[in-house]
Amino acid sequence: MHTILIAAQKGGAGKSTLAAHFGAMAERDGRTLLIDADPQGSLAFWYERRAAETPLLAKVGASDIAETLDAARAEGIAWTIIDSPPHNAPLIGSLMSRATLTVIPVRPGPFDLAAVGATLDMARALKAPIACIINAAPPITRESETAITSEARALLTEMGAPVLPGQVSQRASFSHALITGQAVSEFEPEGRAAREVDVMWSAVVHLARTFPRQS
Template identity: 45%
Template sequence: MNVLVFASRKGGSGKSTLAAHLATYIATPERKTLLIDADPQGSLSFWHRIRGTENPALKHGSRSLADALKEAKREGFDWVLIDTPPNKSQVVVEAIKHATLVIIPTRPSLFDIAAVQDTIAIARELRKPYAAVLNGAPAKRHDAEAPIVSDARGALNALKVPVWAGQVTHRADFSMALAEGEGAEEFDPESSAADEIGRLWTAIDRSIKAVQGAYRNARAARSAA
């Protein structure tokens, strides 16, 4: 079972939005998917009520994430996406502790780049793979990133932070889809918003397979020693 944790100390970074759009993209009959809303603000739970369907399923509450994940595994979920509050609370630490991959959304601004460092420190301390995703970015022009996005990417690279090569652009389709209880792919499969979520999912899937491959190789090396 793969666990994606969306974490950032900065409010408004887009954790809930990315979790919702990715969950609807991931959830297929072959990929049983669960959302866990561990943020007291309850944005994911609100969206899920509008959605009115249990695909993806949702559990809310931040108590005993370990027990919730054990139950999810017993129920046969393949993917679990956890939305966390914008702070460094024990809930965030526990979620990261159980993560297969930590996704750190960040908007291309000075305050956002400064805020991600706290989340990165937790992931590094717990030795969990993580990656930043530039979110709410200005649209590209002639396939070139806006200067503010390039500067943010450079700042993250200087901090030795893995950064997704793409971006999630500030688009009306993302908000309009959520208002309908949908993800970008469901709202308009041909849209640029759906394409960006698809590209992000491909990168996440590739990263997790690489992490799992490295883990298997390490175990094999230990067994042979």
């Protein structure tokens, strides 16, 4: 079982949005479980509106995550995607230690870039595999990312953070899809948002498969 942790110690980074869309796409690669460990419950809100029966979802508290992961492995789940809470460093650290890969969404703004350092430091201390995603960025214009996105990518690189190529843009189709319990790959499969998320998920899968699968 591959466990993908989506983590950011600052709220509003877009963790739940990525978790929902990655979960829908992960089903192509095997049976998938979403774990909503954020007390805000945004992922569960999306799931309650979902008509499709997959992926599976478990909303759990911090004390139940380990047991949920163990049960998922025993039941043959291929991919587990965890939406973690912000402002809970001990729990995030514990989950990083168990995850195949930690994905850190970062908006290209000064507050998000300033806050990401704590998460990166934690990952380095734990020697946890990580990848940053530029999230909720201004849409690409004329096939080029905007200056603010390029600057954010450069700063993350200077901080020693591995950054996946491409970006996930701020687009209305994400909100339209989420409110109906869908992913953009289902709501608008030929749209730009779906293509961007697909590229990101494919990169996450490629990275995760370079690390040992949890048995």
